[in-house]
Amino acid sequence: MSEHPLIAAYRAFAPTSDALSKRAQMVFPGGDTRSSAHFAPYPLVISSGSGCRLTDVDGHQLLDFMNNFTSLVHGHAHPAVVAAIEAQAPRGSAYAAPSLEQIELAELIVERIPSVEQLRFTSSGTEGTLMAIRCARAATGRQKIMKMEGGYHGSYELAEVSLIPAPDRRGPVEAPASLAVDDSFPASVLADTVICPYNEPAHAQRLIDAHAGELAAVIVEPVLGSMGMVPATTDFLEALRQATSKHDIVLIFDEVITFRLDAGGAQRLHGVTPDLTCLGKIIGGGLPIGAVGGSRELMQLFSPERERPVMHASTFSGNALTMAAGLAAMRAYTDVEVARLNALGDRLRNGFNEAFLQAGIRAQAIGQGSLVNVLFTDGPVHSARDSLPGLAGAGHVPRLLHLTMLRHGVASASRLMYCVSTAMSELEIDRAVSAMNESLRELRPFVSTERPALLGASR
Ligand SMILES: Cc1ncc(COP(=O)(O)O)c(C=O)c1O
CATH class of the missing domain: 3.40.640.10 (Type I PLP-dependent aspartate aminotransferase-like (Major domain))
Known part of the structure; x- marks a missing residue:
């Protein structure tokens, strides 16, 4: 079976990470030392982080909305x-x-x-x-x-x-x-x-x-x-x-x-x-x-x-x-900085939600303050029972969006968790929203074939 075009595009984007992941397969079970940071076909291998940016071994710069699973509140190398x-x-x-x-x-x-x-x-x-x-x-x-x-x-x-x-x-x-x-x-x-x-x-x-x-x-x-x-x-x-x-x-x-x-x-x-x-x-x-x-x-x-x-x-x-x-x-983690972080988080959530609306895709960005998660469900979400259909229940779609966003220079958790660091400003948030718009344009044809239920004119 041939590879999904968006996965093939990711492989073409990150050949050095691909080669290193094959080496990693020899020494780590599943090719990684940390299951939460792993995703298929392979994660980008990172060579450095500075502020809100990561550089991978193929030389791409990515905006880091992962921040080591929310731990880098000031980004890298503050x-x-x-x-x-x-x-x-x-x-x-x-x-x-x-x-x-x-x-x-x-x-x-x-x-x-x-x-x-x-x-x-x-x-x-x-x-x-x-x-x-x-x-x-x-x-x-x-x-x-x-x-x-x-x-x-x-x-x-x-x-x-x-x-x-x-x-x-x-x-x-x-x-x-x-x-x-x-x-x-x-x-x-x-x-x-x-x-x-x-x-x-x-x-x-x-x-x-x-x-x-x-x-x-x-x-x-x-x-x-x-x-x-x-x-x-x-x-x-x-x-x-x-x-x-x-x-x-x-x-x-x-x-x-x-x-x-x-x-x-x-x-x-x-x-x-x-x-x-x-x-x-x-x-x-x-x-x-x-x-x-x-x-x-x-x-x-x-x-x-x-x-x-x-x-x-x-x-x-x-x-x-x-x-x-x-x-x-x-x-450096002050009330003033937290207020700024939370406002940036709101801007990201709103920008993503507008992007889903424009693309006609039944997804939503939820969360609180600087913590944001994209879910492929349009129902109200108050519990894990509500969020599950938008995560694991959404098939390959979240995964394809994640890989596509990486190609557009935005890193998140593979489960589409994003968080903001104090190294960011509105500029980086707006760049991430543009990347979402571009990624959804690429993703849209495949969403309709893989999960017809996810497509709809209204939210
Ligand atoms: C809410 C919560 N509690 C505990 C932990 C465990 O922390 P650690 O990974 O540092 O062991 C995590 C890690 O993601 C977490 O999110």
């Missing part, structure tokens, strides 16, 4: 971050001892995020959510965790249960099934996880009441990131707060992504304060990081001065290089 790393590197990268920069970065976060009185740094967001869950179990003596259908909290089983709500297995919305995403999940993890439908306050309250005696924690992302950047409503977060408080269940906000929506996190925007907050991505200035923070009372469970502290070792946690980069990045 001058203050580079200077901080250059100053720290000759002084060593990790000490296994406290440093001034650890305390300063922690103080900055405590000052800004309403729920965080104390915190622990971790090496990744994954480790941050894991430690939050352990803290909640130790605090309550209970074992089960409630998570949201479509929620993602890192690379371990519990953090991924029911990430993808497969229509044939997910069960009724009022009591979603606990679903494994691959064949590695122990049955015990599925049994210990209660799944809650996103943005359904009444169902959430009822489920929390029903499982109250067994629930240690409820963990929620204020924007459902991996399943299409679906924003939570304030009503929903308030319902979770109310129901968890009633039963002394620990409420955890996973703000690994959403800390980029407000200098005080999404919790400040919504006016809802969780017990624990997980952070990651932007707080490391581009280097690996995570954190868990919360009330002094809960965080004291980690204190090595206690009799039976929650164990938290973590070789690279709080390492000097990350602390230096994170501190520089967070000092």
Whole structure:
């Protein structure tokens, strides 16, 4: 069978990446060391990043709307971050001892995020959510965790249960099934996880009441990131707060992504304060990081001065290089910059939506602030059940659009997630919108043959 013309065009565009991907196939399973960054036929191999631009090994310059899955809030090689790393590197990268920069970065976060009185740094967001869950179990003596259908909290089983709500297995919305995403999940993890439908306050309250005696924690992302950047409503977060408080269940906000929506996190925007907050991505200035923070009372469970502290070792946690980069990045992450970022995000969403309307393609750009996701569905989207048809359910179309946008100089996640960095201005946003218009022109003939249902005159 001959290759789809838009995939063939991509191969012709990126021959050096093609050759390198064949080498990568020899040493990495599936040709990549990171499944989330991989896509078929192969990703572009990047040689450098500067500001809002990436350069690939074939010499193309691309506007980077991926920003390492939202973590580069200032884009690549921000001058203050580079200077901080250059100053720290000759002084060593990790000490296994406290440093001034650890305390300063922690103080900055405590000052800004309403729920965080104390915190622990971790090496990744994954480790941050894991430690939050352990803290909640130790605090309550209970074992089960409630998570949201479509929620993602890192690379371990519990953090991924029911990430993808497969229509044939997910069960009724009022009591979603606990679903494994691959064949590695122990049955015990599925049994210990209660799944809650996103943005359904009444169902959430009822489920929390029903499982109250067994629930240690409820963990929620204020924007459902991996399943299409679906924003939570304030009503929903308030319902979770109310129901968890009633039963002394620990409420955890996973703000690994959403800390980029407000200098005080999404919790400040919504006016809802969780017990624990997980952070990651932007707080490391581009280097690996995570954190868990919360009330002094809960965080004291980690204190090595206690009799039976929650164990938290973590070789690279709080390492000097990350602390230096994170501190520089967070000092540049101001209310003024966040307002600018969010306005740029709105401009991108509006521009994309206008492009879909003009092209007569039933797609939409959703999200919040600087976080944008294109979905090939025109229905209202409040949950992972709503977004799924526009992601996996849209066949090859999102993938073809992604490859075509790359050829037009715009990089996003292959699931069509875009995010804005402070290195961008309206100029870059408008260039991305032009690239979308051009890409849709190329895509349109193939959309009609592959997914007739996606085409229509009205939205
Ligand atoms: C909401 C959320 N939580 C946790 C994580 C895990 O963070 P990390 O990849 O740093 O382990 C991610 C990663 O994408 C995330 O989006």
